[in-house]
Amino acid sequence: MDRLALLRYAWIMEHTSKRPSEHVHDVAVIGMGPAGAQAAISAWHQGRDVLVLDAGEVSQRKGRAYWTKSVAIEDIPFLAPITGPRLRAQVQERLRSLAPKGGDSRGVTLRGAYVLHVARAAEGFAIDASTEPLRGGEIVARETFLARTLVVASGFEDGWPDIERDPNGRRMLERYRTVFRYAGNQSGWHLCIRCDGHLHFGQHFVLLGVGEEIYEAALGAQDFTRRITILTNGRPAGLPPAVLAQARERDIQIDTRRIARHIGKGTRLEGVEFEDGEQLMADGFLADEGLEPNTAFLAAFTLQRTPEGLLRVGENGEALRPDGTQEPGLYIAGDLVAGARKLVAAAAASGQDAGLAASDALRSWRYPE
Ligand SMILES: Cc1cc2nc3c(=O)[nH]c(=O)nc-3n(C[C@H](O)[C@H](O)[C@H](O)COP(=O)(O)OP(=O)(O)OC[C@H]3O[C@@H](n4cnc5c(N)ncnc54)[C@H](O)[C@@H]3O)c2cc1C
Incomplete structure (x- = not known):
């Protein structure tokens, strides 16, 4: 570099x-x-x-x-x-x-x-x-x-989710236009669990990312809710067996399907649609993409x-x-x-x-x- x-x-x-x-x-x-x-x-x-x-x-x-x-x-x-x-x-x-x-x-x-x-x-x-x-x-x-x-x-x-990204966009603003529409709102993409977790007490919370970092965010999310789903957007979760076992025990769903698009109204993000057409609706969303x-x-x-x-x-x-x-x-x-x-x-x-x-x-x- x-x-x-x-x-x-x-x-x-x-x-x-x-x-x-x-x-x-x-x-x-x-x-x-x-x-x-x-x-x-x-x-x-x-x-x-x-x-x-x-x-x-x-x-x-x-x-x-x-x-x-x-x-x-x-x-x-x-x-x-x-x-x-x-x-x-x-x-x-x-x-x-x-x-x-x-x-x-x-x-x-x-x-x-x-x-x-x-x-x-x-x-x-x-x-x-x-x-x-x-x-x-x-x-x-x-x-x-x-x-x-x-x-x-x-x-x-911050890294941003690879969902509806425009690969032809020259500037970041163009490449992630759709993601940015939903970023920084009460009900959109959050980037910091300690900062915005309180907005989703008791609600269904979706975390997007892989590896240790996303599980660290899930650990933080437990202060606010027990309804947690981890999405990897088509990548292996990258989590060791002990973590996977704990996730099962805590009823944390880990879904590795690739996401095709956002589901939202205006700037409000309400869910995502996977490539197989199935939809997942939630109340809060956090991305940790490095x-x-x-x-x-x-x-x-x-x-x-x-x-x-x-x-x-x-x-x-x-x-x-x-x-x-x-x-x-x-x-x-x-x-x-x-x-x-x-x-x-x-x-x-x-x-x-x-x-x-x-x-x-x-x-x-x-x-x-
Ligand atoms: C969505 C979100 C919500 C958050 N909510 C909270 C919260 O509720 N409470 C809380 O305490 N923290 C919150 N944070 C965290 C907080 O914003 C950061 O910890 C803080 O802004 C870090 O300060 P900083 O000065 O290190 O960097 P930054 O605030 O990132 O500032 C960096 C500055 O450097 C400038 N810069 C970058 N590159 C160059 C360059 N090449 N040349 C010249 N200038 C450059 C930028 O223009 C910018 O002004 C939140 C963060 C996010 C993303």
Whole structure:
């Protein structure tokens, strides 16, 4: 994956013109989700000149919380229940209000930018990004930003069910148009059992996926209901005998038939139809089809990762090399962190650690040895 990302980047470098920036920011943050926003505010609060680069302004990558669409996030004590899109708008407004004023460089500069590549530079990091929406799928504006330290909080993209997928669609939005119609509603495709399981107390709940991950989600679903069905959409379940035995004991149905289409009204998903024409109706649906970390731009760095590509970090989000040493000045926060809870408050907490550590790394003197 790293090599492909580098080749893609080389092509982009050759085919677009870029405007270099002279200004070196204290801390750059990639991503304006809960983790990135908190990292930025924490570093700003220590008097730093912070740059936030966020893809949501120039592309469809708007962060995971955005997929809550019409379902409010309600498990954060200091926030009234709020949908993902509204949360995003609020965070954006707050960051914009912290823009540097007068001749003071202290502040938060928010830029719409899809980061393409990060490299080491004399100052710390050089960050190449596409800074306008693509036109006809092509990059039309590119800029390079400089920063002494870097917090990566770009999250990941969820995998989506392979049902009524349009293989000819160029963009994700086109390929999964039908799936997306039913995503993020009270009665549609959910992606996080801890986030949305409460919407289906005592109801029939369908989980789509294979292997350990989908059974983990089924274990979570038992907090809300005992009526659970696992669909694999034409794939072997990939579950060991002990798990299959427990599923039988708990009356969890596992159906491996391929799904032909959704059954729904408007944006409300009500069931699925299998290829043999039989239909299965349910009240709630959750897909766990893996994830893709938004880290292709880190191809120049060899970092410790899990098999699915999440990043292993030190105590304060320090990015780690394979030998266990820290990659100087580079911090990771939020859902991207291996073992993270993948919830808003946890993402913000790790953003705070990373933002403060990035800021502390800029201090010029330390406690004497
Ligand atoms: C449907 C759904 C419901 C959820 N409900 C809840 C809930 O009720 N409660 C709860 O606590 N959590 C909930 N979550 C989880 C929560 O949304 C995530 O844990 C949280 O958003 C993770 O924050 P993050 O900052 O790590 O990443 P994200 O929120 O994913 O933000 C990543 C940011 O990085 C940007 N980005 C990506 N790639 C690039 C790039 N190349 N260049 C520049 N920027 C980039 C994106 O634009 C985005 O703004 C839910 C998640 C989903 C999907």
